[in-house]
Amino acid sequence: xxxxxxxxxxxxxxxxxxxxxxxxxxxxxxxxxxxxxxxxxxxxxxxxxxxxxxxxxxxxxxxxxxxxxxxxxxxxxxxxxxxxxxxxxxxxxxxxxxxxxxxxxxxxxxxxxxxxxxxxxxxxxxxxxxxxxxxxxxxxxxxxxxxxxxxxxxxxxxxxxxxxxxxxxxxxxxxxxxxxxxxxxx
Amino acid sequence: xxxxxxxxxxxxxxxxxxxxxxxxxxxxxxxxxxxxxxxxxxxxxxxxxxxxxxxxxxxxxxxxxxxxxxxxxxxxxxxxxxxxxxxxxxxxxxxxxxxxxxxxxxxxxxxxxxxxxxxxxxxxxxxxxxxxxxxxxxxxxxxxxxxxxxxxxxxxxxxxxxxxxxxxxxxxxxxxxxxxxxxxxxxxxxxxxxxxxxxxxxxxxxxxxxxxxxxxxxxxxxxxxxxxxxxxxxxxxxxxxxxxxxxxxxxxxxxxxxxxxxxxxxxxxxxxxxxxxxxxxxxxxxxxxxxxxxxxxxxxxxxxxxxxxxxxxxxxxxxxxxxxxxxxxxxxxxxxxxxxxxxxxxxxxxxxxxxxxxxxxxxxxxxxxxx
Amino acid sequence: xxxxxxxxxxxxxxxxxxxxxxxxxxxxxxxxxxxxxxxxxxxxxxxxxxxxxxxxxxxxxxxxxxxxxxxxxxxxxxxxxxxxxxxxxxxxxxxxxxxxxxxxxxxxxxxxxxxxxxxxxxxxxxxxxxxxxxxxxxxxxxxxxxxxxxxxxxxxxxxxxxxxxxxxxxxxxxxxxxxxxxxxxxxxxxxxxxxxxxxxxxxxxxxxxxxxxxxxxxxxxxxxxxxxxxxxxxxxxxxxxxxxxxxxxxxxxxxxxxxxxxxxxxxxxxxxxxxxxxxxxxxxxxxxxxxxxxxxxxxxxx
Numbered sequence: 001x002x003x004x005x006x007x008x009x010x011x012x013x014x015x016x017x018x019x020x021x022x023x024x025x026x027x028x029x030x031x032x033x034x035x036x037x038x039x040x041x042x043x044x045x046x047x048x049x050x051x052x053x054x055x056x057x058x059x060x061x062x063x064x065x066x067x068x069x070x071x072x073x074x075x076x077x078x079x080x081x082x083x084x085x086x087x088x089x090x091x092x093x094x095x096x097x098x099x100x101x102x103x104x105x106x107x108x109x110x111x112x113x114x115x116x117x118x119x120x121x122x123x124x125x126x127x128x129x130x131x132x133x134x135x136x137x138x139x140x141x142x143x144x145x146x147x148x149x150x151x152x153x154x155x156x157x158x159x160x161x162x163x164x165x166x167x168x169x170x171x172x173x174x175x176x177x178x179x180x181x182x183x184x185x186x
Numbered sequence: 187x188x189x190x191x192x193x194x195x196x197x198x199x200x201x202x203x204x205x206x207x208x209x210x211x212x213x214x215x216x217x218x219x220x221x222x223x224x225x226x227x228x229x230x231x232x233x234x235x236x237x238x239x240x241x242x243x244x245x246x247x248x249x250x251x252x253x254x255x256x257x258x259x260x261x262x263x264x265x266x267x268x269x270x271x272x273x274x275x276x277x278x279x280x281x282x283x284x285x286x287x288x289x290x291x292x293x294x295x296x297x298x299x300x301x302x303x304x305x306x307x308x309x310x311x312x313x314x315x316x317x318x319x320x321x322x323x324x325x326x327x328x329x330x331x332x333x334x335x336x337x338x339x340x341x342x343x344x345x346x347x348x349x350x351x352x353x354x355x356x357x358x359x360x361x362x363x364x365x366x367x368x369x370x371x372x373x374x375x376x377x378x379x380x381x382x383x384x385x386x387x388x389x390x391x392x393x394x395x396x397x398x399x400x401x402x403x404x405x406x407x408x409x410x411x412x413x414x415x416x417x418x419x420x421x422x423x424x425x426x427x428x429x430x431x432x433x434x435x436x437x438x439x440x441x442x443x444x445x446x447x448x449x450x451x452x453x454x455x456x457x458x459x460x461x462x463x464x465x466x467x468x469x470x471x472x473x474x475x476x477x478x479x480x481x482x483x484x485x486x487x488x489x490x491x492x493x494x495x496x497x498x499x500x501x502x503x504x505x506x507x508x509x510x511x512x513x514x515x516x517x518x519x520x521x522x523x524x525x526x527x528x529x530x531x532x533x534x535x536x537x538x539x540x541x542x543x544x545x546x547x548x549x550x551x552x553x554x555x556x557x
Numbered sequence: 558x559x560x561x562x563x564x565x566x567x568x569x570x571x572x573x574x575x576x577x578x579x580x581x582x583x584x585x586x587x588x589x590x591x592x593x594x595x596x597x598x599x600x601x602x603x604x605x606x607x608x609x610x611x612x613x614x615x616x617x618x619x620x621x622x623x624x625x626x627x628x629x630x631x632x633x634x635x636x637x638x639x640x641x642x643x644x645x646x647x648x649x650x651x652x653x654x655x656x657x658x659x660x661x662x663x664x665x666x667x668x669x670x671x672x673x674x675x676x677x678x679x680x681x682x683x684x685x686x687x688x689x690x691x692x693x694x695x696x697x698x699x700x701x702x703x704x705x706x707x708x709x710x711x712x713x714x715x716x717x718x719x720x721x722x723x724x725x726x727x728x729x730x731x732x733x734x735x736x737x738x739x740x741x742x743x744x745x746x747x748x749x750x751x752x753x754x755x756x757x758x759x760x761x762x763x764x765x766x767x768x769x770x771x772x773x774x775x776x777x778x779x780x781x782x783x784x785x786x787x788x789x790x791x792x793x794x795x796x797x798x799x800x801x802x803x804x805x806x807x808x809x810x811x812x813x814x815x816x817x818x819x820x821x822x823x824x825x826x827x828x829x830x831x832x833x834x835x836x837x838x839x840x841x842x843x844x845x846x847x848x849x850x851x852x853x854x855x856x857x858x859x
Contacts, residue, residue: 026191033191034190042363045302068473070357072547230854231854234850235664235846239657244657245657247650249661250658251661251663255665256666259661402665404626410641411647
C-alpha cells in the first residue's frame, strides 16, 4: 500500500500585520518552486487591518502534487507576535518545531520550540526591524532545510528591491548563523 | 514560458488579457481587488481601458455598454458587490450581450467576513437575478485553472451571447501556486463574426440556430436593445408568439450545447461504491481525502465540476447510478448538494459542510468515507 | 400646429394628411425615426416628451450626423421609451443606469455621439450617483433630462424634483422633500455644458441640444416638461395645453433674469431658461483614457 504525501512539509508563518509574514511565505514558496524545482502552495489569512492584527501565511512544499493547499498539522511554525501565537499556534504535529521571536513572545506553546531574538538581530544587523522576516527565514531554513540555502538566498534577492539586496542578504545570513548556534529544541 | 508563482487573482487577470479583454470596470472589494489593480496596470499597455466606477451597479452596466460597443469586457467583485450587480446581469442575459463577471466569494451574508473565503454564492450565481434566464458559471480549483477558465469564460460568453460568471473564492484568489503560462498567441480565442449585411441583420433572430450573430454598435448595424421582452428586431413586444420562441431559443442555446459548455474532471475507480463530487477549492481537500482513502484500501471515485451551471446533470446522474453514496463537500451549508440530491436522490448524498470561512478538511471527508 | 414647428420638419399643413406609408419620406428629419416601428408612441396624448424627441432629431439632423454614428441610451420610465422610435444605435437599459451603460459604450466607441436620455426620477433618484460621477469624469455623453417632476409611468409618485407641498400618490398630504436643482447639481459635479429650457420653448431646446451634442465633454440639457395625466390631475393643473401655457408663464429667459434687481432675482420662483454654464477647460474622459494608454505604451508611466 502506497502512503501518499510522505514528503509534504507544512510551514506556518505568523505575526502582526506589517511584519512581512505573507511576503516571507511567498519567498519561501518561490525558493521551493523556482529554485529548488519542487511544488509549493502558499496561502494566507489576515484581518481587516493593513497594519497590526494577526496575520498568517502558510506554505506547503512537496515534490509531488499538493491537493489540500493549507496546513493540516504544521511541521514548522514561525511566530513573531504574541497575538499570532495565541491564535495560530494550533494544529501542530507532535514532532513539530516552533521558532519564536523571543522578545515578542512570553506565553509559550506546548510543542517543541526554539527561541531567538529575531527582531532585535534584524535591527542590529541591518538597522531595520523590517528585515525580521528575512532573519526568520534564515533561521527556518538553517534549522529545517525545508528548502536549500541557495534557493532561499536567490528567492530573497529576487524579491528585494534594488538598493536593499545586500541588507537582505545580511539578514538571511544572520538567520543561518543563529540556526547554527541554537541548541536542540527546548 | 518560465514557471512563476502566481495568485489566483493574478491568473484571472492574465487569462482575461489572453482572451482579449480590453475593458474592465470595477469597484474595490476584498478579496477581488487584485484583479482590478492588475488590470489597471496592464490594460493601458495593450490599448485597453480600466475604469473604477462609482459602484458595482455601474461597473456591471459599463461592461455591458463597452461590450455592445465591441470590446470584450469584464468586472470582478465579491459577495456584496455581486448582489448589487444582479439586476444588470439579468439585463445582459435578456439582451444577450457577452460579458464576464468574476465573483471571488467571501464569507456572507451581508458584509460577513471580508478576508474569509466561502462558497456561499453558488445558488446566487444561478438565480441571483430575477426571472428565468440562461447563465454559465465556471469554478476553478487551482491557479492554473483560474487562468484557463477565464479564457474559457470569455470564449463561451462570445460564442453563446451570454454573461458568464467565473466563481472562485478568497483562498484560490489569494493562493500562490506555480503556473506555466502558455504563449497567448497560441490560444484558441473566440471572436465575434458577423456575415449579414446591415439591411438583413436580425439581432435576435430565432431562425438562425440558437445563437444569432452579434453586431457591435457603431458598425452600421443599427438596432434596438431593451431589457423588455422583445421581437427578433429587438423591439418591445407583449405578443406570446414572439415571447415564446425567444424564451425557447435562449434556454436551448445552452441546453443544446452542453457538450461544449459542461466541463468535469473524472477520477473513477472500478467497483467504487463511494463517490465524491466537488468543485472549487473544496475539490482540493476532496482530492487529498481521496488519496488518503485509497491508500487505506477504500475504493472511491471523484467527479470535479468545473462547470457548475448549467449543472452537469448527466455526469452526476451516471456516477450516482454506479455508487451507493455520494459525498458533497462545500464551504456553505449545502447548495450544490441540492442539485446532486436532485440527480441521485437524497438518500445517497452525504453533505460535508463548513460555512465559517475555513476549508472543508480532508479529515472531515475521510470521516464520512470511513463511517 | 405652429408654422415654425412645421417649418422645422419641412412640412406645411397639407402634408400632415399624407398617407402613413409615405410619411417618413416627407421630411429629412423624419428619416431619423424608425420605419419598422409601430407608431404612435406610448406617451399620453399631449405629453411633452415627444416634443423633446422632435428637438433631438432636428438637432441631430442639423448637425449632419449620420444615423450610424449616433447612440441613444436610456434607462426606465416614460422618457426612456424614446430611443425605440429613433433609427440610431439604441439601448433601453435598466432604471437609473443609462449613464453607466453609456460610459462603457463611449469608451468602446469614442467617435460615436453617445446621448443619454433620462427622466427626473431615473437620472436623479436611482441614477443620481451615476449622474454626478459621469459629470465629474467629464465623459463625452450628451445627457438630456426630461423633468416632469413626477414618476409618470408608475402612476404619479413624487420624484427628486417634485416641489414641496405638491400632491403625488405617495405624497397624499403634499410633498415634504425639497427638490434637487438639476442644472446646479450638474455644474457643481463638473459638467462642461449645462442648459435648460421647456417643452414650450421648442426652438430653444433644438438649439441647446445641438450645442450640447457639439460639446466634447459631459453636457446636460434639462428639458422642463409636465405630466398632465398624473401630476397635473393630482394638483388640479388642468389639461396639457393648460400646463403648456404654465411653462410659458412660469419661466423666464436667462437674459431677462439677469436684468432683474438683486432682490427680484432672490425672490424669483420662475424656471430660468438659457445656457447656464460652459467650461471649455476640461479634457473629455474617453480621450484622457486613450492618452493614458498612449503614454504607458510609449514608456512614460508617470
